[in-house]
Amino acid sequence: MYSEKGKYSVEVCFSPLSWPLFEKDNTVVIITDIFRATTSICAAFQNKVKSIIPVADIEESIAYKEKGYIVSGERDGKKLECAEFGNSPFNFMEPGLQNKTVVMNTTNGTQAIKMVQKGDNLVCMGAFSNRDAICNWATAQKRNIIIFCAGWKNRFSLEDSLFAGSAVDYIIKNGNGDFHTMCDSAIASVDMWEEAKSNPRQYIEKAAHRHRLRKMGLDDILDYSMQLNINQCVPVLKGIEIVDIA
């Protein structure tokens, strides 16, 4: 798996700080923010939400709200004042959101989406919940792939890196021999996945963010967020919107 064979590369960027070292043209970028942006985006599309507009600034969220949009958002796990609800995946499962567009603003995830929103890259959203679906779509694009971990305030995050490892592992094993990696962060994340894969939910108990969630009373989303392949969503950025192209 660690050979230089396979005409396309798969790499892992552990934090937004490192993005300038990885940024290239003509790649597929899979953004992941397990707790909680990308898990919630997949939950939304499973619930037939029409589209999601990711925004990074609170002022932008307020402006959308004034135009009549449904606005969700949080900072450091707390609902934004301008938002109708926070970023828990459960919030996006409400039947009233079906066929609606939601404006989303999160601490790390939407910031990451804004960073890569340029050039000719194909940008999509990955989570444990849609891992196989998003990886199958990514490999079918026949381009180099970068998995971009949103992290926590520019820090390395265990849950995002663990997802990255599971995705690299899947892509290399199921990518028709087209993919290789020579990226140390990809190799390390696959090793984490090797250790975690028999019970990812248990593995993540030791993550710093898991303690952060518990302190904020938000650990109800853990069981949901660590489940593999519970939907088939392929959330892809098209212009300013994320839509499900599955």
Place this chain on the structure above:
Amino acid sequence: MYSEKGKYSVEVCFSPLSWPLFEKDNTVVIITDIFRATTSICAAFQNKVKSIIPVADIEESIAYKEKGYIVSGERDGKKLECAEFGNSPFNFMEPGLQNKTVVMNTTNGTQAIKMVQKGDNLVCMGAFSNRDAICNWATAQKRNIIIFCAGWKNRFSLEDSLFAGSAVDYIIKNGNGDFHTMCDSAIASVDMWEEAKSNPRQYIEKAAHRHRLRKMGLDDILDYSMQLNINQCVPVLKGIEIVDIA
């Protein structure tokens, strides 16, 4: 090990890019650059070199050379024109260097040393070759510890992170109950060490840097650099010099 018990923390900074997120006062910083700065610094002290002056700029190396200093140095694995020799640990084992001061300039390691060279932090150099010695000294200082991986051009590096994992593991198990970690990068690096520790030399075969070394014809240092506890050096930064205080 992942509890909040233990009054001092141990954290791992995966790359110089992330250093601003970790930088604090009153800590012990263990810098590691396995291929090759810190491994070579330990080899030098085992050979009774008197001191090492780390420099980051080539102009500075040239200025020291003009003052009559012995200058070593490389960029991207190639010897600097102004240097008498490169940064292989074997170069530092020459008997002629005993009781001498050597000025050292490396691609990643000395750059990292310069970054942390301020404030009241205690700065020391760790490698597989002096792991127990440096960790025992670090824990005895009764301060928070940060392991700073020099990486490769600001990227995550498998060998430096693997050393970090082995050091965190040792510090928590042998730190008299004084140390804990709540740092995701520390947790991930310990997991890497768990997978690698039965044969670190074999594990590192998959690292990108290992391929880089092979291409440059420098892979003769691999066996040497991956050996655990072959010396008892405690290289500590004192002013502008690194000295062995063991």
